Amino acid sequence: MTQRIANFNPGPAALPLPVLEEIQQEFLDFRSSGMSILEISHRSKLFESVLNDAAERTKRLLKLDHRYQVLFLQGGASLQFCMVPMNLAIPGKPSAYVDTGTWASNAIKEARVLEKDVHVVASSQDREYTYIPSSIPVPPGASYLHITSNNTIRGTQWDRFPDAGDTPLVSDMSSDIFSRAFDPAPFGFIYAGAQKNAGPAGVTLVVIRNDLLERVPANLPTMLKYTTFAGKNSMYNTPPCFAVYVVRLVLKWIEETVGGLEKMENLNRRKAKLLYDYLDSQDFYRGTAEPGSRSLMNVTFRLPSEELEQKFIRESLAESLGGLKGHRSVGGCRASLYNAVGMEWVESLVSFMKRFVEKNG
Amino acid sequence: MTQRIANFNPGPAALPLPVLEEIQQEFLDFRSSGMSILEISHRSKLFESVLNDAAERTKRLLKLDHRYQVLFLQGGASLQFCMVPMNLAIPGKPSAYVDTGTWASNAIKEARVLEKDVHVVASSQDREYTYIPSSIPVPPGASYLHITSNNTIRGTQWDRFPDAGDTPLVSDMSSDIFSRAFDPAPFGFIYAGAQKNAGPAGVTLVVIRNDLLERVPANLPTMLKYTTFAGKNSMYNTPPCFAVYVVRLVLKWIEETVGGLEKMENLNRRKAKLLYDYLDSQDFYRGTAEPGSRSLMNVTFRLPSEELEQKFIRESLAESLGGLKGHRSVGGCRASLYNAVGMEWVESLVSFMKRFVEKNG
Numbered sequence: 001m002t003q004r005i006a007n008f009n010p011g012p013a014a015l016p017l018p019v020l021e022e023i024q025q026e027f028l029d030f031r032s033s034g035m036s037i038l039e040i041s042h043r044s045k046l047f048e049s050v051l052n053d054a055a056e057r058t059k060r061l062l063k064l065d066h067r068y069q070v071l072f073l074q075g076g077a078s079l080q081f082c083m084v085p086m087n088l089a090i091p092g093k094p095s096a097y098v099d100t101g102t103w104a105s106n107a108i109k110e111a112r113v114l115e116k117d118v119h120v121v122a123s124s125q126d127r128e129y130t131y132i133p134s135s136i137p138v139p140p141g142a143s144y145l146h147i148t149s150n151n152t153i154r155g156t157q158w159d160r161f162p163d164a165g166d167t168p169l170v171s172d173m174s175s176d177i178f179s180r181a182f183d184p185a186p187f188g189f190i191y192a193g194a195q196k197n198a199g200p201a202g203v204t205l206v207v208i209r210n211d212l213l214e215r216v217p218a219n220l221p222t223m224l225k226y227t228t229f230a231g232k233n234s235m236y237n238t239p240p241c242f243a244v245y246v247v248r249l250v251l252k253w254i255e256e257t258v259g260g261l262e263k264m265e266n267l268n269r270r271k272a273k274l275l276y277d278y279l280d281s282q283d284f285y286r287g288t289a290e291p292g293s294r295s296l297m298n299v300t301f302r303l304p305s306e307e308l309e310q311k312f313i314r315e316s317l318a319e320s321l322g323g324l325k326g327h328r329s330v331g332g333c334r335a336s337l338y339n340a341v342g343m344e345w346v347e348s349l350v351s352f353m354k355r356f357v358e359k360n361g
Numbered sequence: 362m363t364q365r366i367a368n369f370n371p372g373p374a375a376l377p378l379p380v381l382e383e384i385q386q387e388f389l390d391f392r393s394s395g396m397s398i399l400e401i402s403h404r405s406k407l408f409e410s411v412l413n414d415a416a417e418r419t420k421r422l423l424k425l426d427h428r429y430q431v432l433f434l435q436g437g438a439s440l441q442f443c444m445v446p447m448n449l450a451i452p453g454k455p456s457a458y459v460d461t462g463t464w465a466s467n468a469i470k471e472a473r474v475l476e477k478d479v480h481v482v483a484s485s486q487d488r489e490y491t492y493i494p495s496s497i498p499v500p501p502g503a504s505y506l507h508i509t510s511n512n513t514i515r516g517t518q519w520d521r522f523p524d525a526g527d528t529p530l531v532s533d534m535s536s537d538i539f540s541r542a543f544d545p546a547p548f549g550f551i552y553a554g555a556q557k558n559a560g561p562a563g564v565t566l567v568v569i570r571n572d573l574l575e576r577v578p579a580n581l582p583t584m585l586k587y588t589t590f591a592g593k594n595s596m597y598n599t600p601p602c603f604a605v606y607v608v609r610l611v612l613k614w615i616e617e618t619v620g621g622l623e624k625m626e627n628l629n630r631r632k633a634k635l636l637y638d639y640l641d642s643q644d645f646y647r648g649t650a651e652p653g654s655r656s657l658m659n660v661t662f663r664l665p666s667e668e669l670e671q672k673f674i675r676e677s678l679a680e681s682l683g684g685l686k687g688h689r690s691v692g693g694c695r696a697s698l699y700n701a702v703g704m705e706w707v708e709s710l711v712s713f714m715k716r717f718v719e720k721n722g
Contacts, residue, residue, distance in 0.1 A: 005395030034366030240563030
């Protein structure tokens with residue numbers, strides 16, 4: 001009998017148990033093919049239907065119209081940090097970025113390596129990236145405005161996306177895609193490593209508005225051009241088949257078991273509220289993100305000392321609460337409340353936190 | 362009860378059944394972590410031990426000494442077609458390539474996109490890539506000599522690797538890595554998409570000799586530099602954890618169940634001999650690769666007509682022999698005999714082929 005833990009990992013992260021069970025059940029013989037999903041050809045109708053269904057579910061969940069394509073790439077969001085400016089920066093026009101910490105900073109760094117005309121139009125570096133800037137001046141004629149919708153390390157998240165007028169928004173949504181409903185209209189390009197809300201590590205979801213494909217320079221290497229993936233339904237070469245297959249199952253779970261993105265968001269808001277309400281009700285634990293910028297996905301907090309934080313992490317694990325250590329670059333504690341994290345796990349966490357205060361407060 | 366078929370897919374391809382069963386068995390709770398392998402952190406000791414063991418087994422199997430590092434990347438061999446010249450072509454020095462068909466041709470094309478000084482020093486294009494060239498003149502001072510060790514589409518394979526003197530050999534070994542023993546000393550760089558002999562789609566094995574890391578230009582994007590992966594033990598960002606995990610299990614199977622690369626090669630030679638001997642014994646089927654260049658991995662053959670080929674593929678599938686269709690670019694038939702293909706499957710195939718001739722010859 002499996003003893004599963006409450007998994008608050010920041011990514012790779014918890015996946016829905018019914019999804020894992022379905023994978024396990026059909027692992028040796030996928031849809032009566034006599035082969036594992038790992039063994040079927042990516043050129044087979046069987047796999048093509050998996051990939052197409054994953055793309056269609058993405059389009060339905062994100063309410064993307066016919067102007068958008070869904071692609072499956074490899075290399076994580078980190079590879080997109082260079083592919084975005086390579087493909088989408090228009091020569092002679094500025095590329096605008098908002099710096100909300102590590103991942104946004106890395107995206108900016110890669111655009112600079114490529115010697116693009118990078119404008120950092122807003123930054124929250126002045127207060128250690130604990131908030132989302134509110135004033136976002138976009139330079140006229142910018143190629144795009146790049147934001148990171150959620151910062152897993154600092155526990156901040158854009159509540160409302162900035163108004164960039166006609167400038168297409170480009171967003172790294174690795175840590176909050178499919179966690180809430182939003183209007184896709186201002187977005188020209190969205191990318192997300194799957195390993196938080198959408199599946200396992202090893203596949204990057206890309207949403208591109210068709211008109212942005214016209215920007216792709218002809219002289220880029222084949223595997224670094226979005227047109228290569230768009231023109232071949234993500235199968236110019238062998239895609240990461242298993243990861244795409246798991247993404248499809250996770251999206252099916254969101255649509256058919258949870259009931260869609262609005263319901264998913266509602267659950268996520270309730271989980272986050274439970275934890276933030278508790279944080280606000282006492283003064284042993286201290287939330288690190290500023291209230292208006294708090295992430296629904298990653299709740300970051302500190303204890304009175306690093307010693308107590310280590311004890312907290314050790315003792316929580318002993319009670320089957322896993323993944324509560326903060327990112328190594330900032331320390332502290334963090335509970336990641338992605339889609340597959342159940343309300344009952346958050347209740348167990350708050351209960352543990354209360355008991356920990358009683359003994360150590 | 363699972364009805365598995367004899368899987369001759371060209372990749373993704375058959376995996377050893379004991380490996381698939383082990384994955385299935387521990388899928389909900391990896392090593393008593395209370396989490397699936399899909400859900401554990403790539404920064405955990407648990408995952409690090411998986412990745413390190415996969416790298417160490419690669420080093421043992423390929424007899425790599427301390428001068429080599431093993432890395433796990435994403436994007437398939439196709440991404441390496443551009444990363445190799447980006448990283449390893451020395452400015453002002455020629456990059457030498459041998460053109461043995463599709464994959465080699467694509468590697469050449471990407472080096473040219475990057476405006477490297479590409480010298481195609483030998484080619485088998487004159488006879489439709491049905492053989493491996495024997496005379497390989499390497500230009501003095503070349504950055505490297507690039508070869509494709511096995512051509513999955515034309516069914517050709519280098520029997521002995523070319524002597525390039527001090528010039529490091531660079532090889533795409535996607536379709537025959539771990540299928541036979543070879544001396545790694547002439548090689549500076551080896552890459553392989555895992556989805557044929559080493560695991561599932563979604564991870565690219567890279568072997569790099571340390572001195573070649575010194576060539577990597579400083580101004581490349583972070584995710585396109587081999588130094589990024591070498592400096593962070595393949596974990597600059599989230600690696601394709603599940604694919605690495607499966608590769609480890611496949612390598613463990615080669616080492617501990619099969620008994621090493623020499624035994625693996627012996628098995629592979631026996632499987633290929635059975636099929637080639639039969640092809641040579643009759644004249645209904647016609648092998649397409651020239652005898653001295655025949656691949657142990659991909660046996661390509663034609664029937665007297667395309668109509669008969671279609672019938673052959675249809676009827677073989679009805680007898681649970683899968684994946685026998687030739688590559689869409691060349692047509693015909695192909696049996697891929699990768700490591701996990703059992704001798705008994707090849708025996709069934711030859712038996713079917715004989716019966717097919719009796720009815721249609």
